[in-house]
Amino acid sequence: MPRDERRTPPCPPPAAATAAPAGDAAPEALEAALDGVRYALLRQDGAGWRLGSLSPLWREEAAALGVAPDAHALESLAARGVWLAPDAAAPPLAVMCCGLGSVWPGMGRELYDNFPAARAAMDRVAALADWDVLGLMDETDVEAISHSRRQIPYLFLLEYAQWSQFASLGLAPALFCGHSLGELIGLSLAGIYGLEEAWYILETRAGHMAELEARATRDTGMMAVHAESDVIDETLANWPDIYVSNRNTPRQFILSGPRQSLQAARAALRKRRIPSMLLNVSLAFHHPGMRILRDLSQRRLGALEMRAPRVPMLSGITAGHYPHDQPSICRYITDLDENTVIWTDCVDAMWRRDGIRHFLELGPQDTLCGLVADCEPRALCLSAGRKGNEVAAMRAACARLHALGHLSFPRICRLAAARRPADPAPEDAAPAAPDASVAPVAPVAGAAPDVPAEALFGRDTEQVSRILELVAESCGRPRAALRPEHDLRYDLALRSSRFPLLLQEAERRLGVRVEFEALLQVTTVGDLVRVLLGAGGGAASAPRERGRAVRRK
Template sequence: MSKTAVVFPGQGAQYVGMGRDLYERFPEARRVFEEASAAAGFDVARLCFEGPEERLQLTEFQQPALLAVGVACWRVLAARGLEPAAAAGLSLGEYGALVVAGVLELGDAARVVRLRGRFMQEAVPPGEGAMAAILGLEARAVEDLCRQVVAEGAGVVEPANYNCPGQIVVAGHRAAVEAAIVRARTAGARKAVLLPVSAPFHCRLMEPAAQRLAEVLAQVPLRPARIPVVANVTAEPVTDPERIRELLVQQVHRPVRWEQSVRRMQAEGITRLVEMGPGKTLTGFARRIDRSLEAVPAGTVEEILALVARPEGGLLA
């Protein structure tokens, strides 16, 4: 029998217009946007639907916006019978997974991720940090070349995201990231390019942001998870609220182990991932990790209705 996990994407999945069809079609989705707006302190629906794109790109606003769209997708499917066995999310997406698991209230999550985005943006002065995607090298090769660059004194650079086989993102000081790109190309990488991001996420340069986030999270009530949430930092399922609090702080400055998280869910018997929110990034990663794992997007009305309409034995069985 199939076991389903719901997964939530991170930053980069956003686009102007995301979630509008859900808002117009489903009252459950409208309530999510209203709740997120009240908690985050700005009109989340308007930003998602109308932009401007420049504001949606700002980490402080992008994080609550993506959270709202993902949770809206979840609430619509939950109202129609979806009962997942586990949840996970890439970086920011982990907060959506924690809402699904009952650890966080949506309002608390929206407030926290807006501050999280602000802290991450302010941790490194503009222009000093960077991230790069390296495609076509094994993880160990990327780790080695990062160590070589650091040993040469170019600055900090280290793996930030283990997305799927042959796709690693690195982050750190801009000069060090650029040096890592050169080394990766020399080592035979199929592609090594800077990413259009505003800060070097998930590396040690984010430690100041993690410290500030810890102070915020200390005041936020967390409950035991109803279903296991596979944590980015450890790629292990977790249900204890205090351990979750610790891992959310660590997540800011440690790498996201997404490939390992997916494989861990498979080891727990998960056979299907449903991606909640805009885009199909995690669906694509899943297919590169293991093609036997079913992965389906659920970010639009059309996609959600297609899932609900599956015959007996399908998604909602």
């Protein structure tokens, strides 16, 4: 019978897991439960396994697999919230820190309320601030937290808390990196500067950005383009005053420069049906024009205490590792503002040079995971955050990291023992009911299995069928299983970076024309069907509304 977290006895040392005689039919297990995750080391027929589970019924799930489960069986188990992998040395892992662009109201609140290590980290940050930084988690106005003055410290608060949760479980990455602003966060996690210095740097930067944005005349701007590099080269040749600020993937670029030139380039790209979108920013980031910050930044950075990194730290503008002396470190930091973020090269360097195979993203969502997957499809990416369901995201990340061999089982056992009440519940007490917040996602209710998916949309069956076929091909799920309320990103695992390709293919198959901005309002399968059917029927597509579907910083 599954045991409740409060009554799990202390774990013996992991070496005891090898004591089961070879050939035993039933697996022996060492287990611990912490923060809603079940961790276990299993031994059966001489083979060791690591297990991380969101379900208290993991024993029944694991027992049903048999002695030598294949990859398909393990994937099926993972879909039910149980991750199992051979107890072998884990490949190198990189921790990625996300930058601006994905903030959402309430971000971090579930972490603070459910994970003691994350809560303690947030309280340490709050103790350094002279304003109520924790109050950001209760702000409901997305515009209030989207401005740089609040978004920068808010992101640091969140990512520092997420990292503290993983660090408390013994996570030891081979490398840290960050995308744009995330690089400044990553520097603190890599040990180049401490928490106090990190807060000072990011709080000061937030104030500078707010001042620059307030004085901005909007003569410059930024534009996202989804195209091959030769299209970008051609654009730069035609408009020499345009600069590449971000090389995010082989097919996603952020251009910056005079707004008039960007608008002219956008018009030319649109004529060729190349997705491009002006971003709602008032400055051109990662552009030579940001050199105005260099002198001020150099003076302030030089006055802070900095050290050689404890863990290698990647530079987003060189794809090399950070140096160890303070003058060079300060130069790398100031160079970040006025040079291109070469994320494509960074992923390639981590994969080929550093041997990184697993990537963990800190931040509000899974933005960098999508970029990494587009750069290197063989990479295994995990995200610490999920909009609207942070508890499930954090628990799943911890469970998967343990199964993959990245967490310290002895440390998990010590933490679990330290939290155990002195007077535990009687052994014959009924086990606690499974936590609904971590249960595997159930199939969408409301339709009998034999009802065609197209019928649920109540629209043109032939066109809907074509759209569903396209979505099914993109996400790898049966068309009959798709429902209008399925979230494209979170239920079907479609990255936002894939949306432009999805749009191009939809235009080809359906014979419609849809503006790229219409995709910014698309969240569910039903949204996508409405936008594409509206375009096909000659009706106006969804109202244009600029958002943050593409990373700008």
